Amino acid sequence: MVLSSRVLGRAGEVGANSRLNVGIVGNGLISGGHRGFCLSQSQTHVVALSDVKRNMLEKAQDEARKAGQPSDGYNDYRELCAREDIDVVFVTTPDHWHAAIAIEAMRNGKDVYVEKPMTLTIEEGKAMRAAVARYGRVLQVGSQQRSDKTFLKAAELVRNGYIGEIREVVCKLGSFAPPSQFAEQPVPDTIDYDRWLGPAPWEPYNGERVKGNYGGGWRRFWEYGSRKNGDWGAHHFDIVQWALDMDESGPTMFVPKGYQGESHQYHQYENGIKVIRDGDSRGNMIRFIGTEGEVLVGRSNKFSTTPADLKNVVFKSGDTRLYAVASNHRQDFLDSVRSRKQPICPVEIGHRTATICHLSGIAERLGRPVKWDPKAEQVVGDAEATRMMDRPRRGPYSLPV
Amino acid sequence: MKFPISILLTGALAGQLWALESSALSAVAQKYSGASPDAQYAATVELNALIDRSVMPGEGDPQRATRAVLELLAADAxxxxxxxxxLRALARVATVDAVDPMVAIYxxxxxxxxxxxRQVLTCxxxxxxxxxxxxxxxxxxxxRAKLSLINSLGMQGAxxxxxxxxxxVVDADPEIARAALTAMVRIGAPSEAPLMGVGESGQVADAVKADLEKAQVAVTTSGDLLATLQTSGAAAAVRTAALVARLERADADGKEALIKGVLKGSDAGLRKLALGEGIKLKLDNLLEGLAKSMDRLSLDERVVVLSNLAESGADGTALAIALERLKNGETPERVAALHALAALGSQPAFEAVLAATVEKDPVINRTAANVLSMVEYPEAEALLLAGVKAGxxxxxRALNYRKVEGAGAELIKLIKANKQPAAKEAIRTVMISATLxxxxxxxxxxAEISDxxxxxxxxxxxxxxxxxxDSDEARTIANGLK
Known part of the structure; x- marks a missing residue:
């Protein structure tokens, strides 16, 4: 099959240096960095924004206008996804909306950058994986620590045995105040509250419930996220999966704090490695403890090792290198959109990490250990926990396919 | 069909253990009455704990738990x-006993x-x-009720x-029609035939036709759907999805025909997909054809080709393409070429990447530095060591990116010799990678130097x-030089 010039032709659409048209769904707290990035790049052009909070939407539109990229605003994300001229969609809503919006975007031919954790339930992750394959799309999960050179080096040291066999990993997640049941307040006319809730159970409006706030807000509630297991676990458990070479698998046991006197929540892999939540991390985000040393890592280039000179290791030929260019996570996504290669955190990885977040939460809520078969992706021997792999969806909101 | 729950539950709910569960649940339920939000939340936690405990694997009994909850739901108090x-707790544990009571509540x-x-029934x-x-x-x-029930049936998957x-699917309301399509796909119809039938009946609303195409793609297992869609003006997303589905099912000849057909066309999305898949499938002579025609492809397409080169199985041609694009390409394809060279390996690949580490363009030199240690070339270390010895x-500088045994001693020799610019570079490098x-x-x-x-x-x-x-021994050595 020698292809003649005529056969190869020249692509009629997407020009050589053409910009990617961007739509952003969810324009609250977490979207600012993504929006700012897309508005400042010559490779991207923001054309549409969506939010059910009118003031957030108008603020984002104002920002886009000032950047010379006046963007249409939508209350209903489905209208944004239906636009033929959009190439990529950033999904930066609360967690309970991630899967529905991402799949809707993919079935409309968009490539997707979705914030972490990728989903609210394990079954949503399976549905997203199917959609990526079915529609031939690129999907990047916003676990940006994978694009951080410090975490990369930590994972490579662990993966290549520089601290011997791993015995334990400690992850610092912190805690939220307990979810509560705030008093009902009148629904402001600046929010489409029914759509904000979407598939989540009906609860009366309260400003705290819908607030985007790193210290609480909707993140406190099981209905919209996985609390700290999803909020920080999606980052740190993800790095642990990466370092332990478990990206396409996962732990087999999840034990909640308090069960039979356990002082910490943990999950455990089949090979015995325990990942302990909020144990002694020595002030770091993640502490890998091996038979011959330790790797301690956090954001802002926080990195130390035992022995100390281990941090200066230059990897030798034959060492497993995890990723070539640790740079900007969003840039990695845009590069993948163009090259049609897998990004650094594709759907499978995002799904497997989110699965850990969700199973940790299920064990916590049930107050008992949950056994997991990572190959079959099924809970073992617990019908209630099995049912919690998904959640019923409030009418009329459904998960697209 | 409407019947009070109390009638459905009469009689069947006896037993000592049962009574205990029921009374405990009832006591918790009463805590909701006129309670503050915080107290109501505490009651919900307690309620869930009771119900979760009652279905503990190996110890609990979901049927008893279901009946206990149903009794409480039926009670006026x-x-x-x-x-x-x-009801939310019931959704996690309910057995078939809950069906009729749920209908009654609905x-x-x-x-x-x-x-x-409805959500309990869905579960x-x-x-x-x-x-x-x-x-x-x-x-x-x-x-709203129709949409919700259609969604429930989709999740049930019967x-x-x-x-x-x-x-x-032929409902005049596009939202209902779309929901029905989604549910049918979720059910996993054995082929697209039922949906094609709906489409061909002409009854489907115009606003839903694109969704019908997507649904057909999602369940497709047979028939010449791609051809149908290509001639029907289907949306780009549908065409891509159809090609993905078709490639998955086609045999080798079928794949080649599909890819060739797509590359004759001008659909940018399909062409990129076909190029990547064609290279990975190692289609005969495809790469040779591409080597002669790279300039006729768009930048996006060239990047796709470069990104898939390492999987082409034609290392000679692939290497030639990567080297040529690294030399003459635009920045995105030069980055892709560096990655391709790292994966392809060989001396020319290593030398090209090494040379790129000192280019002025920061995108290129950073990428080259990052991929240098990944170039699969067994003689790389020896080559680098020879270079270091020659100053x-x-x-x-490459020693910062790829470890070479014995290089430390050579760097120190260069420092002692104090011949520039090698000595200055050696100091910089040794500072980054030095061991004790x-x-x-x-x-x-x-101690040996007099200068x-x-x-x-x-x-x-x-x-x-x-x-x-960061060790005492290291600090002692350094302090001794002051």
Missing amino acids: TPAEAKKYL LGGDEVLADEA IADPQAVESLEKLLERATDK ASSAPLLAGH EVTAI DDLKALAAAH GGVKKRIASTCERIAKSL
């Missing part, structure tokens, strides 16, 4: 607010409880639950619901190395 949370007139009851994996949902859909008139759902700056042994060797060199300027530079370097190594 149970506060209305508690019922919502009882039809009972309380909008919030009705939807909670009961039993034909009776499916049948109830189907009957409720048949009598539903409200749009093939028996397909005919009922197919009837809703080549590029080789010295290197520090000791450097300190020894310090005051060089001694000062070495002492300063040792101090920075000691700081990085």
